[in-house]
Amino acid sequence: MKRMMVAMLMALAMMLQVAAQDEKMTAFVNTLMNKMTLEEKIGQLNLPTAGFFVTGTAVNDNIAQKLRSGHIGGMFNSFSVASMRALQDIAVKESPNKIPILFGMDVIHGYKTIFPIPLALSCTWDMELVEKSARIAANEATANGIAWTFSPMVDIARDARWGRIAEGGGEDPWLGSQIAKAMVKGYQGDDLTASNTMMACVKHFALYGAAEAGRDYNTVDMSRITMYNDYFPPYKAAVEAGAGSAMTSFNVVDGIPATGNRWLLTDLLRNEWGFDGFVVTDYTAINEMIMHGMGNLQEVSALAIKAGTDMDMVGEGFLTTLKKSLDEGKISLQDIDVACRRILEAKYKLGLFDDPYRYLSEERAKTEVLTAENLNAAREIAARSMVLLKNDKQVLPLKKTGTIAVIGPLGDSKADMLGTWTLSGDLAKTSTILQGLQNVGGKAVKVLYVKGSELTDNPAIANSPNPLAMVSPAKKSESNKSPEDLLKEALETAAKADVIVAALGEPSAWSGEAASMTDISLQRPQRELLEALVATGKPLVLVLINGRPMTLSWENQHVHAILEAWAGGIESGNAIADVLFGDYNPSGKLTTTFPHNVGQIPLYYNHKNTGRPMDAKNKFTSKYLDSPNDPVYPFGFGLSYTTFEYGEVKLSKTQLKGNEKLMVTVTVKNTGKYAGEEVVQLYIQDPVASVSRPVKELKNFSKVMLQPGETREVSLEVTTTDLSFYNSNLQFDWEAGDFNIFVGTNSRDVKSATVNWAK
Ligand code: BGC
Numbered sequence: 001m002k003r004m005m006v007a008m009l010m011a012l013a014m015m016l017q018v019a020a021q022d023e024k025m026t027a028f029v030n031t032l033m034n035k036m037t038l039e040e041k042i043g044q045l046n047l048p049t050a051g052f053f054v055t056g057t058a059v060n061d062n063i064a065q066k067l068r069s070g071h072i073g074g075m076f077n078s079f080s081v082a083s084m085r086a087l088q089d090i091a092v093k094e095s096p097n098k099i100p101i102l103f104g105m106d107v108i109h110g111y112k113t114i115f116p117i118p119l120a121l122s123c124t125w126d127m128e129l130v131e132k133s134a135r136i137a138a139n140e141a142t143a144n145g146i147a148w149t150f151s152p153m154v155d156i157a158r159d160a161r162w163g164r165i166a167e168g169g170g171e172d173p174w175l176g177s178q179i180a181k182a183m184v185k186g187y188q189g190d191d192l193t194a195s196n197t198m199m200a201c202v203k204h205f206a207l208y209g210a211a212e213a214g215r216d217y218n219t220v221d222m223s224r225i226t227m228y229n230d231y232f233p234p235y236k237a238a239v240e241a242g243a244g245s246a247m248t249s250f251n252v253v254d255g256i257p258a259t260g261n262r263w264l265l266t267d268l269l270r271n272e273w274g275f276d277g278f279v280v281t282d283y284t285a286i287n288e289m290i291m292h293g294m295g296n297l298q299e300v301s302a303l304a305i306k307a308g309t310d311m312d313m314v315g316e317g318f319l320t321t322l323k324k325s326l327d328e329g330k331i332s333l334q335d336i337d338v339a340c341r342r343i344l345e346a347k348y349k350l351g352l353f354d355d356p357y358r359y360l361s362e363e364r365a366k367t368e369v370l371t372a373e374n375l376n377a378a379r380e381i382a383a384r385s386m387v388l389l390k391n392d393k394q395v396l397p398l399k400k401t402g403t404i405a406v407i408g409p410l411g412d413s414k415a416d417m418l419g420t421w422t423l424s425g426d427l428a429k430t431s432t433i434l435q436g437l438q439n440v441g442g443k444a445v446k447v448l449y450v451k452g453s454e455l456t457d458n459p460a461i462a463n464s465p466n467p468l469a470m471v472s473p474a475k476k477s478e479s480n481k482s483p484e485d486l487l488k489e490a491l492e493t494a495a496k497a498d499v500i501v502a503a504l505g506e507p508s509a510w511s512g513e514a515a516s517m518t519d520i521s522l523q524r525p526q527r528e529l530l531e532a533l534v535a536t537g538k539p540l541v542l543v544l545i546n547g548r549p550m551t552l553s554w555e556n557q558h559v560h561a562i563l564e565a566w567a568g569g570i571e572s573g574n575a576i577a578d579v580l581f582g583d584y585n586p587s588g589k590l591t592t593t594f595p596h597n598v599g600q601i602p603l604y605y606n607h608k609n610t611g612r613p614m615d616a617k618n619k620f621t622s623k624y625l626d627s628p629n630d631p632v633y634p635f636g637f638g639l640s641y642t643t644f645e646y647g648e649v650k651l652s653k654t655q656l657k658g659n660e661k662l663m664v665t666v667t668v669k670n671t672g673k674y675a676g677e678e679v680v681q682l683y684i685q686d687p688v689a690s691v692s693r694p695v696k697e698l699k700n701f702s703k704v705m706l707q708p709g710e711t712r713e714v715s716l717e718v719t720t721t722d723l724s725f726y727n728s729n730l731q732f733d734w735e736a737g738d739f740n741i742f743v744g745t746n747s748r749d750v751k752s753a754t755v756n757w758a759k
Pocket of ligand 1: 150282513
């Protein structure tokens with residue numbers, strides 16, 4: 001009782017302190033805004049890029065002049081501390097009210113210490129590591145002047161054709177929400193004014209991952225109930241974790257582009273969820289509303305500000321039209337004031353008014369970036385993000401003796417280890433698979449390497465530049481070889497080896513923004529190489545480097561072992577070697593489903609049942625003539641070098657009432673030879689409800705480390721929040737009745753029990 005009182009008093013004291021701080025901030029911003037002209041207020045809403053890095057056709061000019069006249073609120077994707085210091089100098093010394101600028105950047109999976117791409121990171125199922133990666137990214141980026149990152153991207157994606165599936169946490173709303181929280185916490189820390197924390201920006205609000213046909217920037221059409229249950233949770237979780245800003249998405253939501261959608265940006269985000277940060281558009285998203293058919297630049301800019309958009313990225317629609325709209329009575333001064341206030345508040349929260357140079361530290365940039373500690377973390381996280389998809393006859397782990405032939409166009413390619421959005425990556429410090437095997441293997445291992453094939457013979461893909469991914473300089477030794485010569489070399493090299501490591505997949509440029517694909521299998525030259533390697537009959541390990549789920553039916557049938565290594569970042573090569581040699585026993589689990597073929601897409605585990613579930617013996621059931629319904633690898637799937645045996649699912653009670661909690665217990669035994677970690681996953685199903693519910697939904701998990709022979713009881717809690725869903729009135733509640741509880745090693749292979757829960 002006494003302890004509860006103390007806790008309540010402490011919470012009250014905290015609230016009072018926050019209220020006092022808010023009051024101070026409001027007073028500061030009031031005083032400042034009283035001095036600002038209309039033009040300056042509109043200037044705060046303008047976010048140009050200095051043009052180093054762009055994802056659209058528009059770039060901005062006359063930056064210095066605009067800064068001087070107070071026509072810029074923030075800037076993004078600038079690189080050096082010196083250049084940002086020069087820009088900040090102009091803002092705080094020469095602009096009318098000396099308002100500092102906010103520097104942003106797409107720090108997506110690390111600044112210089114590049115971590116695995118977000119999709120890979122999610123496969124760690126380790127929220128502490130997810131948070132740690134964001135913390136390190138913030139530390140490095142803030143040393144280099146960046147106070148604001150355009151991350152986390154939490155768009156749920158069920159379509160592997162969409163290149164940006166690489167940038168998110170996969171297909172599951174519950175896991176996606178845990179990741180969203182961890183990322184925001186990692187970036188923002190406990191104190192946003194600290195010089196090594198930065199403001200997060202949850203994106204892309206909303207539904208961007210559901211672009212039709214997996215084609216980037218495409219239309220989204222979705223029922224409200226699906227939005228609330230399946231797509232909104234991670235954005236909401238980021239808001240609840242205190243994300244300081246949100247970015248609109250390019251797509252329409254319920255017929256209206258997100259950037260001009262008042263229901264989305266004001267009714268839902270602010271009024272329903274209580275978001276109190278600022279909203280920035282995506283790149284030229286205001287201007288793009290013209291193409292969406294919403295009017296001319298003046299009209300769409302007015303639409304955006306009235307909807308609740310505060311800052312205009314690159315498009316200058318606000319800068320060039322808001323005054324006119326105000327003069328014509330199409331918007332109010334209040335609309336501009338509200339947006340301007342939110343941006344000034346963000347700068348205040350970051351401490352920029354106290355010290356505009358707080359995040360520009362030549363000293364820290366030299367000493368705190370790419371440290372040995374950060375690189376070790378990158379290596380550990382990369383190893384933990386890899387997913388072992390197959391391991392027949394214990395081909396893996398490899399022995400640290402004999403000869404290993406690394407064969408494939410991704411075997412010695414630094415840039416392709418980094419993945420998309422690696423604007424500030426460091427190629428020189430990036431390890432490749434070849435280097436990793438040499439570094440980790442030691443003297444008794446001989447490692448050979450040949451390229452073996454081109455990545456693709458499709459010129460449309462080969463010649464499509466991607467400014468978001470780094471490119472390794474072409475190696476002279478490999479250029480101008482015919483496909484026949486490359487294959488001949490591959491087979492000669494394979495003949496000398498005890499084991500082949502085929503390094504195949506997709507280079508960094510093939511996933512990320514504007515990198516959608518209709519064919520997500522290995523491209524022809526790589527597949528032909530793999531077939532030839534399989535035909536040698538030698539032990540063969542396929543190491544996949546890529547940014548999206550691929551179709552691997554053939555590979556799964558014919559290759560002995562498959563390691564999904566993703567684009568694992570700066571320490572990729574070393575981490576892959578750690579896993580291949582068994583220095584780290586893989587524990588990653590997929591967070592997206594791997595289909596047999598693109599025709600099955602969208603394919604995701606938490607689907608609804610049909611009235612005619614698949615029945616092979618019954619023609620008139622829901623299935624394909626030419627393909628299974630099931631994936632090659634389901635959500636949650638991932639093997640280990642050891643094996644785990646699950647006991648039966650035990651429930652603390654089979655009959656519960658009201659807000660009681662259920663404890664689900666299962667024994668897990670390590671039945672193999674190696675120590676290893678297992679992600680024990682808990683799913684629920686509400687089989688009878690007022691709306692049709694998914695066949696399974698992840699609601700909890702626990703990652704446990706077990707020594708060979710060790711048995712552990714793993715307990716996982718289920719609460720009524722886990723049973724709750726948005727019903728057809730969009731009310732979040734649970735409905736009494738039976739619930740199926742599943743526990744297992746992935747979403748397919750589970751054991752179950754049933755509980756009855758009364759209101
Ligand atoms: C992307 C955003 C990114 C922005 C700024 C856009 O094209 O959709 O995710 O933050 O560019 O670089």
